Amino acid sequence: MTFTHTPDTPTARPAPDEGGDRRRWFALAIVMTAAFMDLVDVTIVNIAVPSIRRDEGASFSQIQWITAGYALAFAAGLITGGRLGDIHGRKRLFLVGIGGFTVASALCGFAVNPEMLVASRVLQGAMAALMVPQVLSIVHATFPAHERGKVFGLFGAIVGLGAVSGPLLGALLTEWNLFGLEWRPIFLINLPVGIAGLILGSRFITESKAPRALKLDLVGVALVTLGLLMLIYPLTRGRELGWPLWGHVSMGGALVVLALLVAYERRKSARDGSPLVELSLFKVKSFAAGIAVQTVFGVGLGVFFLVWTLYMQEGLGWTPLRAGLTGVPFSLAVSTAAGISVQKLVPRFGRKVLQAGALVMAAGVLLYIWEAERYGLAITPWQMVPPLAVMGVGMGLIVAPLTDAVLSQVPREHAGAASGLINTVQQMGNALGLGLVSVVFFGVVDDHVAGAGLGAAYAEGFQNALGWVAAVLGLIFLLMFALPRRPAQHLEGAAEPETAAAEREKEPTPA
CATH class of the missing domain: 1.20.1250.20 (MFS general substrate transporter like domains)
Known part of the structure; x- marks a missing residue:
């Protein structure tokens, strides 16, 4: 979230x-x-x-x-x-x-x-x-x-x-x-x-x-919702229905709808200044790059978490409690690395911390693929700890400082709109990743596999999906070169700018 x-x-x-x-x-x-x-x-x-x-x-x-x-x-x-x-x-x-x-x-x-x-x-x-x-x-x-x-x-x-x-x-x-x-x-x-x-x-x-x-902006709301549905619904149902023609048409049409959204929002902004999406933000290089990073990162996370759960419980036959406990090292590593990255690393190394996070997380994914192939269905939770801990450290180095890095060059008056867009595209990427599970995971797992072959099919699908996640993290590393070298730091205890305070005093109190 x-x-x-x-x-x-x-x-x-x-x-x-x-x-x-x-x-x-x-x-x-x-x-x-x-x-x-x-x-x-x-x-x-x-x-x-x-x-x-x-x-x-x-x-x-x-x-x-x-x-x-x-x-x-x-x-x-x-x-x-x-x-x-x-x-x-x-x-x-x-x-x-x-x-x-x-x-x-x-x-x-x-x-x-x-x-x-x-x-x-x-x-x-x-x-x-x-x-x-x-x-x-x-x-x-x-x-x-x-x-x-x-x-x-x-x-x-x-x-x-x-x-x-x-x-x-x-x-x-x-x-x-x-x-x-x-x-x-x-x-x-x-x-x-x-x-x-x-x-x-x-x-x-x-x-x-x-x-x-x-x-x-009701028209903007309708276009955003329609475009997302036209893109994600065919991805989710396509494999099950044999990739019908209407699915390809719908995904292509989604791009047209999103293009219409951009054109409409541009006109809406010029007409009354209340568009749903503030398009001027995309003129800021770091923000545009950050939107791309958030979207692609959301795709990778959407693929990983659902596939990981199915692999452990359906493929390996583990209980929910065993699967839940296996994820604890990952969560602890994310929290620990996130705190260190914001307080100690980003002020000193800037953008390099986020890029290191992408590479470290990719290394953890590749280690996970190697272990899943080496140990097969006999893999234990303890053997999963090293790749999950490495992945968690990498993710922690990304998630905590990313928003500040993206917003650091955005004008103050648009900070809220920019934050909303960042979170929206991350959720959109997550939904898109969940749709892609149909291709990268279930495309490998045969619905009709039963008995002894079921676990092996899930293990193969898991490795295939993780290969895609590693590729996504490599793309994120490259996109991060467009982020500012030194994100603006918001120091606790800093006084509120005088101009902002003055503007607040002039604002009318709503009824």
Whole structure:
């Protein structure tokens, strides 16, 4: 999961008295809990996917859509969700999002067939797209600039905690089979958390809106959603349907739709200054390169995590708990390397840290391929620790400093819009990667392989998919040459620029 905020400077701030101070820390705890719930929900589902497939009789394409449907709805709605928060109020949209996310979680937990589960996951992703963009917007509206470094550090800890706890929690809930519900508690656990967030959020979060009236670009929303669907749906269903002609036409048409989006947004910007996508950002070299890096990185992660889970549980026959515990070294390595990269390495070595991360992660992938081939179906979790730890270190060197590197040359007034676009394309890349699993993994695994040949087929598909992931990381390394050598550093405790403070004082307080 990633965080986004909106382009306009929020205006409403709590008074700096003791009561206001307490309220803002309560508000921070609430939005961080919601962000944690969203992050865990992504990682918790991956570990339970094989159990869902067995218990519900879901097809391979339905399994892909349980994860890809969420990612696609999330990607398509992120920018729209942020803009709706600007227009109607960030607190209001956050409460709508967390309430809808809770309802969608209940629908997932009580789904009676794979079709209902897929539809509920799409709804869940759409609600997350309303909830998540408000998180950093609320932080900006609630905390002064000199405190935000501390707050963003807490967010980093939450991301690391979610990466570790999600797979483990999913494994435990699946293994325990609480009340005979099998995999369903992985969704139902969101209900008490969501209800508490809804009640406490309505009390402690302060409302804020954009300083000037904005309009929602409905045409832009429709074009973005249509273009993504036309691209990803054929990728996901194509192999299962024998790659029909309409699939190729749809993927080609997606490029036309996205080209229409660019042309329309250019006209929209000139006409009323409220486009869905701020195209002027792409004139910034580092931002354009960063968008490419985020998209391609999302593709690689989308392929790896789903294939990895299926390989361990379906191919090797491991239990969800054993698979979940196997992922702990990876998560710990990501968290550790992320903290070191931001605090120690990036200030000294700049862009080279990110490029080293891409190479280190690629080395870990290649080591994993070698081990999977050498040990075959007899491979143990302990033998997976070295490649997973190397991959985790590489990923940690990338994910933490990448956003700052991409945003460092973006004009201040467009920082929010740029952040939203970065997170959107990463989710879009993730959805695209999940669609490509149909080609790079299931294209190798024969649906009809049974018995002794099943594990070998999954092992071969896993190695093939990891070869593609290594190639993706090599491409990312090359794209990173376009990033700035020394990303701008945001020092905790730095005073807010006088001009920004003056502009805030002049802004009207929204009703």
